[in-house]
Amino acid sequence: MLPSELIKFKQAGRPITILTAWDSLSSSLVEEAGADVVLVGDSLAMVALGHATTLPITLEQILHHAQAVERGFKKPLNKQPLIVCDLPFLSYQCGEDKAVAAAGTLLKNSSTAAVKIEGAEPEIVEVIKRLVRMGIPVMGHLGLTPQSVRQLGYKRQAEDKSSQERLISQALQLEQASCFSIVLEHVPEELAKEVSNTLRIPIIGIGAGDQCDGQVRVTADLLGLTKKQPPFSQPLIQGRQLFIKALKEWVDQEHNQTTSPTR
Numbered sequence: 001m002l003p004s005e006l007i008k009f010k011q012a013g014r015p016i017t018i019l020t021a022w023d024s025l026s027s028s029l030v031e032e033a034g035a036d037v038v039l040v041g042d043s044l045a046m047v048a049l050g051h052a053t054t055l056p057i058t059l060e061q062i063l064h065h066a067q068a069v070e071r072g073f074k075k076p077l078n079k080q081p082l083i084v085c086d087l088p089f090l091s092y093q094c095g096e097d098k099a100v101a102a103a104g105t106l107l108k109n110s111s112t113a114a115v116k117i118e119g120a121e122p123e124i125v126e127v128i129k130r131l132v133r134m135g136i137p138v139m140g141h142l143g144l145t146p147q148s149v150r151q152l153g154y155k156r157q158a159e160d161k162s163s164q165e166r167l168i169s170q171a172l173q174l175e176q177a178s179c180f181s182i183v184l185e186h187v188p189e190e191l192a193k194e195v196s197n198t199l200r201i202p203i204i205g206i207g208a209g210d211q212c213d214g215q216v217r218v219t220a221d222l223l224g225l226t227k228k229q230p231p232f233s234q235p236l237i238q239g240r241q242l243f244i245k246a247l248k249e250w251v252d253q254e255h256n257q258t259t260s261p262t263r
């Protein structure tokens, strides 16, 4: 499947599912679960690498993790989820040439099918147009954009009328720039619904209500593995407690074995 074909799901009213993965183990779970797209999101900086924000992750690290994600797939090629990778902070904000080189590096050295870029400032819209002209599909990302955490924090975005109008106009600009889809993060449900109804391309929500064309979740959040759970992403299971309990049982069992003391 090509990224541009995701639009067929929207046209058919079939919700699109996207889950993050950061290594072979997580991607094999996501593939078996049947998600349409695997996102190698820069959230892996926090989930897998222990950083406090997504800012420190590098292009080389995203590539390293994308290659591991791809090795986790076991289904025939045409049945595997699409791989979309985040372009990390500073790999596309400094101009079109740098962005093409960064995105191209991911497509050249892994099975990455598309890149995701945050924001819709005029410079970013130009970057997106150039990437698409160079044959690199782009997913947009609006609302809470974690690479702007130093400016926006992690709070819900587009709460007032004027910022809602701005977001709708930005979404239209991204569609005109030929993004094949847009992630909408942590915005009011009514706004997400309006954007989904207004745009032709699929809108993928996270913390944006259930009226979008699809949903994306950080897999570790869904599994209850992250220590700091975002308020808009409820865990399906308490994975951390379950895992710790199982491991503790093993550790205690081993500690209780008697071994022959060495002299």
Ligand code: KIV
Pocket: 020, 039, 040, 041, 042, 043, 044, 086, 183, 185, 206, 216, 217, 218
């Ligand atoms: O990095 C990420 O995992 C993301 C999702 C939260 C959409 O961008």
